Amino acid sequence: MKITDVTLTLFAWESIPSTIYGHHTARPTGKSDLGLLAITTDDGITGHAFLGTSSNPASLDGPGLIRFLKPLLMEQNPLDRERLNRLLWGRVRAATVRAIGACDVALWDIAGKAAGLPIHRLIGTTRDQIAAYASSEIHAAPEAYVEQARHYQSTGWRAYKIHPPQSWRDDIKVCEAVRKAVGDDYTVMLDSTWSYRYEEALRVGRAIEEMGFYWYEDPLADQDLYNYVKLKQKLDIPILATEFPIGGFDAYAPWILERATDFLRGDVAVKGGITTLVKTAHLAEAFRMNLEVHHGGNSLNNVANLHVIMAIRNTEFFEVLLPDAMQKYGLLEDITVDRAGLVHAPTEPGLGARIDFELIERKKVGVLN
Helix, strand or coil: CCEEEEEEEEEEEECCCCCCCCCCCCCCCCEEEEEEEEEEECCCCEEEEEECCCCCCHHHHHHHHHHHHHHHHCCCCCCCHHHHHHHHHCCCCCCCHHHHHHHHHHHHHHHHHHHCCEHHHHHCCCCCEEEEEEECCCCCCHHHHHHHHHHHHHCCCCEEEECCCCCHHHHHHHHHHHHHHHCCCCEEEEECCCCCCHHHHHHHHHHHHHCCCCCEECCCCCCCHHHHHHHHHHCCCCEECCCCCCCCHHHHHHHHHCCCCCEEEECCCCCCCHHHHHHHHHHHHHCCCCEEECCCCCHHHHHHHHHHHHHCCCCCEEEEECCHHHCCCCECCCCCCCCCCEEECCCCCECCCCECHHHHHHCEEEEEC
16 A cells, blocks of 8 residues: 555634734634645545644645655555654754644544444453543633533533633632532543743642642743752642643653653644654553543544544543633544444544544635645
8 A cells, every 4th residue: 555645735724713812822813724735545445534723724724734744655554553753753953843743643544444343342351431521611600610610510510620711819709709609529620731931830739639620731931840849849739741842752851850740731732743742651661650632623633633532541531621612623423422422433544533524625715735
């Protein structure tokens, strides 16, 4: 089997709600574009992936994918994923990690289709369902968080994560209001999205530790290893870091060696694909650490994430970032959470997702090839 073509079809994504998750978030403009990556083979099998998010258009990363990564893939055997992964990462100074991740996901899609198996079966399935948690946007007042948390608690979802206003005193008030509303036994987490100085992070951490929060995510600047080590020594609540900076497998090593975090973090987009994510999970497992998978930024990335989740032992949740209109687009059927608060494993070959090709054709902006 050989790769005969690599194309990226850009299609418009409109009417996106004005939503932010932190100071790091690109300010929404109401529209974006996604890219449908297609890697075609001489066996008639095509692997797909989505590139882009509601705030990071594929038109930014797409040209680099075609210019720098496509030549590496042409005429290659798509089943040589490990060899090709190394070649793709060799171009990381020219193409983006997101572009590398899309190529890797599409190669796994080919492998699953060729074998007639879902991707998680190729990796090695360890479960067929997992608990979902609702991951909030930033709200203007504590009451809005309370209403949202109560809604998802009442509909069976297993946990709720707060993206707070990012002023440490206000953030504590939001956490207090949510904890009081949902009771002591419901699982809640805080994701402060890299917004505090060390002193502020310590105050917030001690407060939510007293409230019984399950984890404390990204309180400090994303590369502040020195203060993460200090913070972890002062707190008992588990710290979750390593979602950023964007990097490959080796970017995790200093976090483990310096004992700067309790859990590792990542997803197929910001860490460069399924291959990197699986390796990271196994690395974390060697240290008895969890890898909690971050949302993927688009519908098909979330499907790819779900395959990894079903194939690793050391993860507890599937993240659903709210609202849906910011994250779900381009599939005929998206991932759903059942009445028990669970998400179930894909069962069809490859990614096993039903792509809305009619919508993509209707909204097509152009094709990069």
